[in-house]
Amino acid sequence: MKGHYFLVAFAFLALTSSLASAYDPSPLQDICVAINDTKTGIFVNGKFCKDPKLATAEDFFFSGLNVPRNTTNPVGSVVTPVNVDQIPGLNTLGISLVRIDYAPNGGLNPPHTHPRGTEILVVLEGALYVGFVTSNPDNRLISKVLYPGDVFVFPIGLIHFQQNVGKTNAAAFAGLSSQNPGVITIANAVFGSNPPINPDVLTRAFQLDNNVVKYLQSRFWWKNN
Incomplete structure (x- = not known):
């Protein structure tokens, strides 16, 4: 069952990423693989770019999001990011991804914001209480309990959170509309x-x-x- 939701989540995120308008500036070339070498690169969107002719499949690849993380810490959660720092090929493409693991009985991804990206989250396993708070003057809480296969959106810049309200481990994937959404x-x-x-x-x-x-x-x- 876990494997089923893992595949569904990736298919879902691939679809939403292709349909969403990215918050980051639109690219002006096919690829702009990020590098740290200032002598051989061109500075674009906060990163230097490799010569496109030197790009390889490894520049667009990351492995390991199927592996649950250790959540034995004070807040009971771990976020595994896959942004431009992990996949250099994401540079200028306006999207990124995270996996979030939650400990049983209250594991919390504490209230936070992403200043540069909207987040769309899909639950892989467990039960999550999620929500976000609108801006002043209303500061309205919009919240819901989610289960495997459920999807929830956190608008750009707004304070939001997720908490495991079940007795077993929980996990979710989230796509973000920036190559480096920040937190x-x-x-x-x-x-x-x-x-x-x-x-x-x-x-x-x-x-x-x-x-x-x-x-x-x-x-x-x-x-x-």
Whole structure:
């Protein structure tokens, strides 16, 4: 059954990627494989490009998304990205992919945003409570419990989350409309910034006691991406 949903997920993501309008600028050539060598490349869309004549199949390949990840960490989830850093051939193509694994009984992909991409998620196994919050002034929560084969969309830039509400492992794939959508985990950014935000700012913003803010800033904020 797991293998069935794995194949369905890949077919689904391939279809949606071909139909979606990418948020990134449109490419002006067939391929623009990213390289780090500044002497032999041309700088395009944040990356230097390999001579197209030197591109190989390996520039467009990644293996291993069928393997579940270890979720024994404080938040109980792991995100495995497949963006331009993993597949250089994604450069200028405006899409990327992630696999997300969730521990049983509450494994959480914490509230976060993708500043450069809309996300479309399909559940492979387990039961996920997912949602996003609209922008000011409404800050409306739109949420739903998903099961294998279900699909949910998180609009670009909005805070969203997923949590495993089942007693077994859960997993999902998500496509994003950017080769490098970025991620801002809210708790990490607010309470774990480097250097720290002045506690007086956060005390007033969150209407918390100053000592509570300092305690939150002292915590280790786990990065699951």
